[in-house]
Each structure stands twice: as structure tokens, then as C-alpha cells.
Amino acid sequence: DQQVKQNSPSLSVQEGRISILNCDYTNSMFDYFLWYKKYPAEGPTFLISISSIKDKNEDGRFTVFLNKSAKHLSLHIVPSQPGDSAVYFCAASASGSSNTGKLIFGQGTTLQVKP
Amino acid sequence: EAQVTQNPRYLITVTGKKLTVTCSQNMNHEYMSWYRQDPGLGLRQIYYSMNVEVTDKGDVPEGYKVSRKEKRNFPLILESPSPNQTSLYFCASSLRAPYNEQFFGPGTRLTVL
Numbered sequence: 001d002q003q004v005k006q007n008s009p010s011l012s013v014q015e016g017r018i019s020i021l022n023c024d025y026t027n028s029m030f031d032y033f034l035w036y037k038k039y040p041a042e043g044p045t046f047l048i049s050i051s052s053i054k055d056k057n058e059d060g061r062f063t064v065f066l067n068k069s070a071k072h073l074s075l076h077i078v079p080s081q082p083g084d085s086a087v088y089f090c091a092a093s094a095s096g097s098s099n100t101g102k103l104i105f106g107q108g109t110t111l112q113v114k115p
Numbered sequence: 116e117a118q119v120t121q122n123p124r125y126l127i128t129v130t131g132k133k134l135t136v137t138c139s140q141n142m143n144h145e146y147m148s149w150y151r152q153d154p155g156l157g158l159r160q161i162y163y164s165m166n167v168e169v170t171d172k173g174d175v176p177e178g179y180k181v182s183r184k185e186k187r188n189f190p191l192i193l194e195s196p197s198p199n200q201t202s203l204y205f206c207a208s209s210l211r212a213p214y215n216e217q218f219f220g221p222g223t224r225l226t227v228l
Contacts, residue, residue, distance in 0.1 A: 006157075009155075032213075032214035034214065034216075036217075036219075041221075041222075042221060042222075043119070043205050043207070043219030043220050043221050043222055044158070044205070044207075044217075044219045045219070046216040046217060046218075049214065049216070051214075089157060089158060091158075091213075093212070093213045093214040095212065095214055099171075100165075100212065100213075101146065101148070101163040101164075101165050101171055101212070101213055102160060102163065102173060102174070102213065103148065103160055103163075103213035103214075103217075104160070104174070105150075105157045105158040105159065105160075106157050107155060107156060107157040108157045108158075
């Protein structure tokens with residue numbers, strides 16, 4: 001039972017345009033959501049996060065939107081740059097549950113930004 | 116330099132031969148966790164530790180053991196490895212909890228023949 005799903009395995013966009021990566025979840029107990037970026041042969045690195053008390057969080061070119069009623073979040077990258085080409089994972093955590101240490105990841109979306 | 120280190124980076128072994136993958140962090144983080152990455156499955160959590168002597172199962176703990184005797188170290192033990200444990204393993208740490216920014220190690224590529 002996949003509690004966090006990234007339904008698009010890959011996405012290709014032109015440099016300078018917007019990249020939108022999507023993530024859906026099923027567990028209503030999730031109250032923190034994070035995005036990680038991963039380059040080949042490296043460990044993932046933290047990108048941006050959002051708590052369920054917010055519906056938007058912005059950090060430079062990266063914005064995460066949370067729609068709790070739809071159990072959906074998205075990561076917007078504007079403008080996209082070739083260096084953004086990587087695998088992006090969304091992850092969710094339920095801080096108030098008995099499994100407070102658990103973090104559930106999606107399958108990942110490979111973003112390719114073409115020059 | 117703040118970092119998470121893992122050793123070995125690459126390991127090829129045979130079924131049933133016990134092995135340990137070490138993980139160490141120098142950031143005084145309370146929370147540490149192990150993940151495995153497999154094609155099409157993303158990252159799946161194996162075990163986590165909220166603090167010294169406190170460990171708990173993630174989503175795929177079968178066939179693995181961990182210990183947290185000191186704050187900085189969180190080794191992953193495979194008592195009797197099997198081919199389905201062939202994977203890319205990552206250790207990570209964060210200040211206090213999984214919803215804090217986690218710092219990941221470089222990964223350990225394990226092949227079990």
C-alpha cells in the first residue's frame with residue numbers, strides 16, 4: 001500500500017520554463033511534507049518542506065503547494081535550469097502519530113531540463 | 116565539515132555471510148535512519164532511531180538489525196544476507212525528527228550473490 005505516490009516517473013522541460021512535480025498521499029495523519037533532490041552517485045539532499053498548517057512555502061526558485069482536501073502537493077521550479085536535472089522525491093511524516101519517526105517517500109520523478 | 120559517512124561504499128558478498136554497514140554523523144543529531152533505494156520503489160525506510168538506545172522499525176525491517184549505542188553511530192547489520200537485499204543503501208541524520216531536514220550519506224551499493 002503506497003501511502004505516498006509520484007505518478008509521473010519522468011518529466012522533461014525546456015530551460016527557463018516552469019517545472020511542476022506532483023505528489024499524492026493517502027494518510028490524513030501526515031502533517032509534514034518534504035522534497036529531496038538526488039543526483040546520480042550521491043545521497044539525496046533536502047530541498048524544501050511544508051507543514052500542514054500552511055498551503056504554500058517558497059524558497060527562491062522553489063515553491064511547494066499543499067492541497068490538504070485533495071491530499072496533493074506539488075513542487076514548482078521557476079525558472080528551470082539544466083542543473084535542476086535530477087530525481088525528485090517527495091516524503092511525508094506524521095508527527096503526532098505513534099510512528100513519529102517514520103518517513104514515507106514516493107517513488108521519485110526524474111526531471112530533465114533541456115538547454 | 117558537517118557530514119554523514121558510510122562504509123563501505125561498495126560491497127559484493129555471498130548469501131548468508133554476515134555483514135555490517137557503518138554510518139557515522141558529526142552533527143550531534145538525535146535522529147538517524149536507514150533507507151534502501153530500489154528502481155521504481157523510491158526510498159524505503161528500514162529502521163530509525165530517535166535517540167541513543169531508541170530504535171524502531173521502518174517499512175521494510177525484515178532481515179536487518181540496527182543498534183544505537185552512541186549518538187554519532189548507527190550501524191546496519193545483515194545477519195544472513197539474501198539476494199533480495201541487493202540494493203543501494205543510505206544512512207541519514209537530522210536534528211530531532213524525520214520532518215527536520217535530513218542529511219544523507221553517499222550511499223552503499225550492496226550486491227548479494
